[in-house]
Amino acid sequence: MKRIEIYENGINIVFEITDDNEAKLLHFSALPFDEAKTASYMGLKTFRPVEIQASGIDRPDERHGNKYIVTAPGWRMKFKDFRDVNNDLGRKLELVTFDEGTGLEAVSHYQFYTGTSVVRCWTTLTNKGNEVQTIEYMSSFALTGVEKEGLKKPEDKMKIWVCHNSWQRELQWQDYTLEQVGLASSAKPTEQRSSKVFACTNVGNWSAKEYIPMGVLENTEAGSVLFWQIEQNGSWHWELSDVGGHFYLQLSGPSEIESHWYKDLAPNESIESVKCAVGSVAGSFDKAMGELTKYRRKIRRRNKDNQRLAVIFNDYMNCLWGDPTAEKEFPLVDAAAEAGCEYFCIDAGWYADGFWWDEVGEWKESRKRFPNGVKEVADYIRKKGMIPGLWLEIEVMGIKCPLVDTVCDDSWFFTRHGKRVYDRSRYQLDFRNPKVRAHADEVIDRLVSEYGIGYIKMDYNIEPGIGTEQNCDSIGEGLWGHEKAYLEWLDGVFARHPDLIIENCSSGGLRMDYAMLSRYSIQSTSDQDDYK
Known part of the structure; x- marks a missing residue:
């Protein structure tokens, strides 16, 4: 077992390479990593850094409905490489995983921007096998254990912020408890799992006709805030749900179930997911938006x-x-x-x-x-x-x-x-x-x-x-x-x-x-x- 611990721009990131050569993303937060908070009946099995669904492969264990967990071959991807470099924007991490059965290789990109607690994340998927693989879903960012900081039950400390949007009713932020979105505890905390997904999705070319493609998850007990935006001018999807005694967040672009997207990936062909920005701060909703604003100004087209x-x-x-x-x-x-x-x-x-x-x-x-x-x-x-x-x-x-x-x-x-x-x-x-x-x-x-x-x-x-x-x-x-x-x-x-x-x-x-x-x-x- 090997741990890779990163601290950059106020964000703590912890990867683990298990004895079975599986890559895990254990932590992404402004607060330090606490090993004890990862305990559950499934251990670290569900802390996958990327989820990929290809056609014709079994999805074992606890898929539970339309949730993008235990994807196939996502659940069986093995560690191949880890790169830690610096470029003109800041530090960049690349985690490479592969599946021997299909020949699919995924590169999970984490691009830091100097001076702000926001990371741009995306996935590059390449077919290095000999057969066409039909891709139905690929995550841009996946994180399990988003509730693990603090001692209270998730529904007593977690608040999810959604930015509703529509014609003549734009930019309406609303916060919800997990209970209000149907994700209250239904088992012991370490055994929590269900078929319920709380998701915000856009299907079509009006990217913000119902929601702005962003969200905020606030831990009111620990004082930490996880926030994100999906940088996509069409179909996109993010979901929050439970898996193996923890809660997870996943961000993506179009998918087959939600938006009629799939891609036949030929041998030696690559596809890149939509990009998203993910950040974390210790503090308030306003502090999170301040960091996101810094990042947005960095990625803006330079002009007078x-x-x-x-x-x-x-x-x-x-x-x-x-x-x-x-x-x-x-x-x-x-x-x-x-x-x-x-x-x-x-x-x-x-x-x-x-x-x-x-x-x-x-x-x-x-x-x-x-x-x-x-x-x-x-x-x-x-x-x-x-x-x-x-x-x-x-x-x-x-x-x-x-x-x-x-x-x-x-x-x-x-x-x-x-x-x-x-x-x-x-x-x-x-x-x-x-x-x-x-x-x-x-x-x-x-x-x-x-x-x-x-x-x-x-x-x-x-x-x-x-x-x-x-x-x-x-x-x-x-x-x-x-x-x-x-x-x-x-x-x-x-x-x-x-x-x-x-x-x-x-x-x-x-x-x-x-x-x-x-x-x-x-x-x-x-x-x-x-x-x-």
Whole structure:
């Protein structure tokens, strides 16, 4: 048996390599490790650092329902290597485990960031065998024993914080006891196990339509706080439950049960899980959020608007409500300039002669609304000392868009059951398609070059559901592929136009995740238009 004890940035981490060559993650906390607190009828058997479920392998012992414990081959992974290095961000740990039967090799990454008690965690899975392995689930972070500090029963000391989120009801933090979420003790503490899972899950492309992808677990007796965020702009899952006399936390991206994702991993092929951030402090909820804020500032795209924090006027809410015209804009420009605004954004409708909703997609000005073109108003905005902006919804195409039947074929769009996916009179564009990305690039570059646009309010008002069936192993994989391609596209836009400010709107805050927020310039936090 071998122990690896790490203390970095206020976090204590303890790994163990057993006599059977199994790797265990025994501890991740701001408080020191106490060996006695790991006691249970199953010993350290359940303290696995990674859970992986592949098709066609038995799951023995106490799976109990849909819980991601005793996964296969996760339960039988053996230790292969441990690496401890330093890079430009800080210290980095890599725990390598493997399964001889399938040839699957997992690297569990733990990247510290100097100066903050937060670790970025993810898993890289490689098929080093000779057969295709179908992956149904892989954890980004797994920790057993989250309740072990202190002497009280878990339901008497543990508090779980959830950030509820929805349109016009954003960012609603609520705390619960374990009893309130159905996880009260039902056996002796050292023998606690059940089929109940308390989980927060998102399925689809609106990453925050019900919950912000983060959470906090507070031990009120010991004064320790464990907190996390999942940095994924689509489907994600985290769960808290009991196993072998302890409680565990697991974080992941899409999965087969929750979000229709699986991946056929060919020999020599690798897949990387979504990234998440996990931290621990001795103290309060507020202290935890302070550490998370430090980390978020470290992973943010470096740009001038981080420091400038310009004053922006947008003409939509409680103003033009998607019915702009040149005549209406000129007096607003005058008023905004007089008030000291630095950016003036023309919102939805500038491209449509009629109703603005279902014509989106071509992004060419309406001469009915702007007889002399949008450039006339944009030039006037600049004359008044402000930078002009426009509203876009680049990921969708309305069913009345002229391009739908003339330029686009089904490969441009999400499809399921052989048919295009509709939502609210729009189609979802598939950014894995090079033609879609080229179209999006042409729009951005044209607006910047022809109108002198320096600000884009990037909206997103549909939920296309579980994904697309084209060019993928599973519908959920199609969705995840689109999401990764969209982020790569966005990185390219900022590389070409470093001074461009792009607001992450998404129906007033329905994609507030740190895959998006680490890139975008500014976040629209609410569509709540009733100030009372």
